[in-house]
Amino acid sequence: xxxxxxxxxxxxxxxxEMVSYxxxxxxxxxxxxxxxxxxxxxxxxLACRWNCKAAKCGSxxxxxxxxxxxxxKSRIEEYPSGEITVGPMRAFPLLKDLVTDVSWNYRVATKIxxxxxxxxVSGKPFVLQQEDVERVQEFRKCIECFLCQDVCHVIRExxxxxxxxxxxxxVRIAGLxxxxxxxxxxxxxxxxxxxxxxxxxxxxxxxxxxxxIHITDNAIIPMKERVVDDYFDPITKILRKVGVLPxxxxxxxxxxxxxxxxxxxxxxxxxx
Amino acid sequence: MENCxxxxxxxxxxxxxxxxLRAVIAAREAGCSVGVLCKSLLGKAHTVMAEGGVxxxxxxxxxxxxxxxxxxxxxxxxxxxxxxxxxxxWRTVEIFAKEAPDRVLELEQYGAVFDxxxxxxxxxxxxxxHKYRRLNHVGDRTGxxxxxxxxxxxxxxxxxxxxxxxxxxxxxxxNRVVGAFGYYRESxxxxxxxxxxxxxxxxxxxxxxxxxxxxxxGTGDGLMMAYEAGAELIDMEMIQFHPTGxxxxxxxxxxxxxxxxxGEGGVLRNSKGERFMFDKKYMPALYNGxxxxxxxxxxxxLTDKQNNRRPPELLPRxxxxxxxxxxxxxxxxxxxxxxxxxxxxxxxxxIKRKLPxxxxxxHALGGVDITKEPMEVYPTIHYTMGGVRVHPETCATTVDGxxxxxxxxxxxxxxxxxxxxxxxxxxxxxxxxxxxxSSYAKEHTLGVLDNAQIEEEQEYLLLPLKTTNGxxxxxxxxxxxxxxxxxxxxxxxxxxxLSALEKILELQKRAEKxxxxxxxxxxxxxxxxxxxxxxxxxxxxxVRCALERKESRGAxxxxxxxxxxxxxxxxxxxxxxxxxxxxxxxxxELDAMPPELKRLFEETK
Numbered sequence: 081x082x083x084x085x086x087x088x089x090x091x092x093x094x095x096x097e098m099v100s101y102x103x104x105x106x107x108x109x110x111x112x113x114x115x116x117x118x119x120x121x122x123x124x125x126l127a128c129r130w131n132c133k134a135a136k137c138g139s140x141x142x143x144x145x146x147x148x149x150x151x152x153k154s155r156i157e158e159y160p161s162g163e164i165t166v167g168p169m170r171a172f173p174l175l176k177d178l179v180t181d182v183s184w185n186y187r188v189a190t191k192i193x194x195x196x197x198x199x200x201v202s203g204k205p206f207v208l209q210q211e212d213v214e215r216v217q218e219f220r221k222c223i224e225c226f227l228c229q230d231v232c233h234v235i236r237e238x239x240x241x242x243x244x245x246x247x248x249x250x251v252r253i254a255g256l257x258x259x260x261x262x263x264x265x266x267x268x269x270x271x272x273x274x275x276x277x278x279x280x281x282x283x284x285x286x287x288x289x290x291x292x293i294h295i296t297d298n299a300i301i302p303m304k305e306r307v308v309d310d311y312f313d314p315i316t317k318i319l320r321k322v323g324v325l326p327x328x329x330x331x332x333x334x335x336x337x338x339x340x341x342x343x344x345x346x347x348x349x350x351x352x
Numbered sequence: 353m354e355n356c357x358x359x360x361x362x363x364x365x366x367x368x369x370x371x372x373l374r375a376v377i378a379a380r381e382a383g384c385s386v387g388v389l390c391k392s393l394l395g396k397a398h399t400v401m402a403e404g405g406v407x408x409x410x411x412x413x414x415x416x417x418x419x420x421x422x423x424x425x426x427x428x429x430x431x432x433x434x435x436x437x438x439x440x441x442w443r444t445v446e447i448f449a450k451e452a453p454d455r456v457l458e459l460e461q462y463g464a465v466f467d468x469x470x471x472x473x474x475x476x477x478x479x480x481x482h483k484y485r486r487l488n489h490v491g492d493r494t495g496x497x498x499x500x501x502x503x504x505x506x507x508x509x510x511x512x513x514x515x516x517x518x519x520x521x522x523x524x525x526x527n528r529v530v531g532a533f534g535y536y537r538e539s540x541x542x543x544x545x546x547x548x549x550x551x552x553x554x555x556x557x558x559x560x561x562x563x564x565x566x567x568x569x570g571t572g573d574g575l576m577m578a579y580e581a582g583a584e585l586i587d588m589e590m591i592q593f594h595p596t597g598x599x600x601x602x603x604x605x606x607x608x609x610x611x612x613x614x615g616e617g618g619v620l621r622n623s624k625g626e627r628f629m630f631d632k633k634y635m636p637a638l639y640n641g642x643x644x645x646x647x648x649x650x651x652x653x654l655t656d657k658q659n660n661r662r663p664p665e666l667l668p669r670x671x672x673x674x675x676x677x678x679x680x681x682x683x684x685x686x687x688x689x690x691x692x693x694x695x696x697x698x699x700x701x702x703i704k705r706k707l708p709x710x711x712x713x714x715h716a717l718g719g720v721d722i723t724k725e726p727m728e729v730y731p732t733i734h735y736t737m738g739g740v741r742v743h744p745e746t747c748a749t750t751v752d753g754x755x756x757x758x759x760x761x762x763x764x765x766x767x768x769x770x771x772x773x774x775x776x777x778x779x780x781x782x783x784x785x786x787x788x789x790s791s792y793a794k795e796h797t798l799g800v801l802d803n804a805q806i807e808e809e810q811e812y813l814l815l816p817l818k819t820t821n822g823x824x825x826x827x828x829x830x831x832x833x834x835x836x837x838x839x840x841x842x843x844x845x846x847x848x849x850l851s852a853l854e855k856i857l858e859l860q861k862r863a864e865k866x867x868x869x870x871x872x873x874x875x876x877x878x879x880x881x882x883x884x885x886x887x888x889x890x891x892x893x894x895v896r897c898a899l900e901r902k903e904s905r906g907a908x909x910x911x912x913x914x915x916x917x918x919x920x921x922x923x924x925x926x927x928x929x930x931x932x933x934x935x936x937x938x939x940x941e942l943d944a945m946p947p948e949l950k951r952l953f954e955e956t957k
Contacts, residue, residue, distance in 0.1 A: 092873065108601020108718065120826040124877025125870035129392070131567040134607045134713060136496065137396045153716050175538055176874040183515070186394060194504035195463030206460050207472035213465050217490065220465055220497060224395055259465070 081105075084156050086114050088126070089167040092176045098165065105156060111166060112140050112151035115178075127177040135290055138225030142178050143167045148227040148288045169230040185226050188245050191273065192252055198263035212260050219255035219299060221291040222248065228285035228295060234278045244275035247285035247295045254299035257306070265330035271307045276300065353807040356542035361387040361512070362793040363786070364532060364547035366519050366574060369397030370495075370778035371758025371785070372553035373502035378786025379551075380509040384793055387512045387545060389534065391554075391569050394513055395503045398555050398567065398759075399778065402495025403610035403709065405477055405487025406779070407772030408452035412473040413485040415658035423484040425449040426952045432773060433953075434638055435481040435668045436737070436766020437906040438922060439587060442945045443744040444763045448773075448780050455779035456488050464501040466490055477615045477706075478657070481668035481770040483642075485657070492612045492707045498775060517543060519573065520882055521809045522550065522581040523801050528752040529581055530799025533809050537879065540872020542810060544801060548793035549753055551785045552578055553778075556736040556759040558591075559829075560887045560894075562837035563606035564733035565597060571883040572890035574760045578740045579889070584750045585928040586762045586940070587738035589897035590907045592769055593842045595672040597732025599690040604717050606732040609693065609710060611771040613727075614665045616706050617654050618695035620676070621726070622684035628691075629664040634675040639667060670768040670907050673731040677842050680730075690730035696723060731842055735774065737765040737907065738897075741927065746788035747781055753792065753799075757785035767906020815866075816881040822867035825880040828859050832884070832891060835859075840895050845911045849899045856895060860888045893935055897926045900937055 082105040087098045101122055103114045112130055119126050130140040133152045140151040145165055156164070172180035197203075228247035234240045245253075253274065257266045270276045283296045293299070309316050362384035365372045372388055379386045390397070411423040428449040433440055456474070460466065466488055467475040476485040490497040519534035523544065531546040554574020558566030579585055596609040614620075622628050627647055635643065643664045644650040650663030665672065676691050686692055695703060700723035704711050707722075714720040714727060739762035740749050747755045758778045765773065816822065832855075839852035863885055868878035903917035904910050916922065924939040 106602050109603050110717070113603040119876055120824075120830070124824065124826065124868060124880070125875050127874040127876060131392055131396045131569065132398075132401050133567065134401065135716065136493070136709065137400045137567070139392060139396050155717075179538075179874055182393070186513070186515075190507055194508045195461075197461055203461065205457050205473070208468055209472050210468040210475075213468060216465050217467075220490070220500065221493065222500075223400075223496065224500075255465075256463070259463070 084114060085163045086111075086118065087163065087165045088115070088118070088177070090126070090177055091174070093174060109156045110152055111142075111144055111154040111156065111164065114156065115151060115166070127175075127179045129179055136223060138223035138290075141169055141225045141227050141230065143169060143230075148230045150225060150227070150290050153290055169226065171230040171232070171236040172226075182226055184241055185224070185229060185246070185248060188241075188249055189252070191245075192249060192256070192269070193264065195256060195259060195261070196263045197261050201261050206261055208260060215298070216255050216259050218293055219251045219258075221293055222251050223291060224248065225290060227288045227290065231284045231288045233280070233282060233284065240275070240278060244278040245273075247279075247300070249274065250276065250279070250303065251293060251295055251299045254303055257303060263330060267307050267310050270303055271311060276304055276307060279304070353803060354542055354810055356544055356806075358544045358546060358801070359387055359512070359514075360546045360798060361385050362548050363387075363551060363789050364545050364549075365389070365551045365553060366532060367391075367397070367553035367555060367758070367760070368394055368513070369553060369555055369758060370399040370498055370502055370775065371782035372397075372551070373499070373506045374779055374782025375551045375553060375757060375786035375789070376506045376511050377502070377509055378783045379790045380511065382787060382790035384790045387514060387547070388506075389517045389519055389532075389545075390513065390515045391518055391573075393515050395499055397499060398570070399495045399499040399775070401565065401608065402498070402775050403492040403608065404479055404612035404615060405489030405494045405772050406456055406498065406775035407479070407482060407486050407770065408456040408488055408776050409449065409484070409486055410453050410456065410474060410476060410488065411484070412469055412471075413476050414469070414471070416656050417658065421484045421657070423486060425453070426955070427483050428452070428486065429949070430952050431482050432764075432770055433766070435768055435770040437768060437916070438766065439590070439906065439925060439942070440766030441744055441763035442943070442949055446949060447744055447784075448764055448777065451780045452776040455776060455783065459498065459501050459779070462501050462505040464490075464497050466497070477612060478662060478666060479615045479771045480611055480666045480672065482772065487612075487615065487772040489612070491705070492610045492709045494775065514543075518879060518882070519577065520813065521805065522577045522754065523805050524581060525799040525802065527582070528799060529754040531801050532577075533806055535813065538874055540875065540878070544806060546798050546801060548796045548798055549755060549789035551789050552740065552749070552754060552756040552760055553758045553782065553785070554760045556739075557887070557890050558733040558736070559883075560832050560836045560891045561733040561841070562833040563597065563730075565594065565606055565608040566733065572886045573883065575739060576886040576889055578749060578751070578754065578756065578760070579893070579928070579930055581754065582751050582930060583754065584741040585739060585893060586741040586925050587766070588893045588928050589901050589926060590737035590765075590767050591733060591894065592669060592735035592737060592907055593673040593731040594734035595669055595676055595731050596693055596729040597734070598718060599728050599730040600688040601718060605730075607713070607717070608732065608734065609727060609729050610707070611669070613693060613695050613707060613710060616695060616702075617698050618665070618693050619663070620665050620672070621692045621694060622679045623686055624684055626684075628679050628684070629667070629672065629675060631675075634667075634671065635664065636667070636671055643667065668768055668770060670909075673842055674909055676729070676731055686728045688728055690728040692726040693729045694726035696725065699723070735759065735769055737767065737769050738762045745784070747785035748788060753796070755785045755789045755792075757781040767908060813882060816868040817870075817872065817878060819865060819867045822865040823862055825863075825866050825868065825877060825884045828863050828866070829880065829884045829887065832856065832859055832887060836891055840891070840898060843909055843911050844898055846899065849895050853892065853895045853899070856888060856892050860892070863888055893928045896935055896937055897928060900926055
């Protein structure tokens, strides 16, 4: 029978190793199929995350032959050598085997307020043209696989999780900043807390996005320009002051009122 | 007994798909503290996989003469009752059809960005069984849009999220549910929750079948926890076989192909190239005269919906799935044993704009360019109409303190669900469950957790880790999938169902001695051991109910009872409940529909 060899990282916080498994090939097989075969038939303790198996949920992120990819969307045929290495995302703390602690992504997301409709459209059905929403819809295709976060130099090499929200959250903010009905000013957050200036536009995030979102070109660069216009362009400042350019009436925000608490074990205020 | 952490909330929501998150929002708005449990990570629930759209009669679409389509809650009500072969709870459907439009418009305020009509309103597409264009959508990724919108909104109203916790037992004080018990997937440590009211929003169960669009989560934990706690289940024989799942390559078999493909004009053909849905033998009497008679009329309908009727590819899902099955049985199947679904005539640009994720799915996973060649499809296990019996207004189950909403609850869809109705279901009844649970919480104090129940569940869970020569849970699961796929699938017979039942009972016995090597730290084999036991019991209930209903109606197609029996079986639902270790099956007469609703079937003809 035709087989493929998977070398999979097995281990936890105290160390690990690459372990080889021989898996029978079936037509159209993807890496996740092979991992499932191993779980069922060779070692039931192999840990991985997955859900939809159709590239819609973004759960089965891993590094396949060193490249961040979804296991459900990586066909065995793409690796003609017959040997494939699979490891966990390296930008996040390892839990076990292919599973990492991605809770930082959820914690940082709590700092971004959701849509606050402008007062004049609040509570009323929106009237929007398709061309007005298409730009925003691109950003809303994000499936939160966090592969862009994994590959981002700022997060991966420099571990600046405290200074930069990362490409995923840049895409999220872009979807709100460019939403025609959003009523709050998000540029102050982009400049300060979210750290958009940290991005040096190497476009690695765009390359790994399974949804083909143009993260750098369509989200990050236009927002960098808006921030620069707002804070650093003296001519814009003067034109706004004398009323030639409209001032941005959107109110800014200081913090998110409630916020979600992502509860990790043995770490909660509501514990009784 | 092992000590475990305990968290306290006014409301505990088990499940973080659309229904769970909408319940969270409602409960927070009512001023309650809320904890929500996710079996996976937040935002990965099945809602994400819904594609075609959310059904609500906004009546945004215009005809060629400039008038608006005459959609209304009344038409949506009639379509849903007919689609469900009248086994639905009419009051549930009435509430649903009336409230769905507001729930969709509300999503827009929360941040959802729907596709637009030329007038700038939310765009609606046609779908199976819906008389008018009614599916509000975002390309073919509507579910992703809805779960992300609700996730962001729920974060902004504030909630405590417990991710990757598998809940395995509801804890009771007397007859009231007062909490829940589960384990952390990551560490394997146990955890308990105390709550004044519990909302069950755990979704459906398809994993007992071989080919399903369900993820690993769909093992019926929530359903069976409610059953174990004494709740009545209803319509459990009704499992939706979505007509179009992928069939090739083998690893992709069962993955959903959205009904939106047919909504956008996709046609079904057999290996002879025939549009077999036009064959009169597939047209149910209930829909006579309401669909296009010729392919030409079907083609004209794409541009003029006012003066032409829909093509029969847009009949309800149960009808289309049966037709596909019969074509294949008759030897008219495709290369890999399915039928062809062809949308190439709509042109590459249109397809990529309206069906982008289908294009990507077939391109990346199947090596098929759907703008140039047809897809091969076969029915896949998709949705469970049955579930926990709930009150139409409050979503209260038959157990005190326990509410249920979304796919785990039953009553709305009857014998067959119309596409798009599940997304509006989770919005309408997620909200209602959150509101009713909040009222309940305000009238009750926290209960007392019973250590005996916790200890019993702990021992039950730990057993496979201590058993050295037991069976592999994946082997049991795989044999169950074969039994259900072969004998409890789309075409059922008494002999087949009995043999499935026999197999299930044998597997239940073997599952008493399972082995899961390794420790408790993120150990899938250990998790599978508990999941498979839930699935075995749920499968038993499904098969026993399918045996009992001796007629064909909606998703229940009995080859040995091929006709619909309105006199006997059209008047009652099957109820399953726990009687010790036995499954008790009874029937419940349908409530009589009031005249003002009955009249709608004449008026909307």
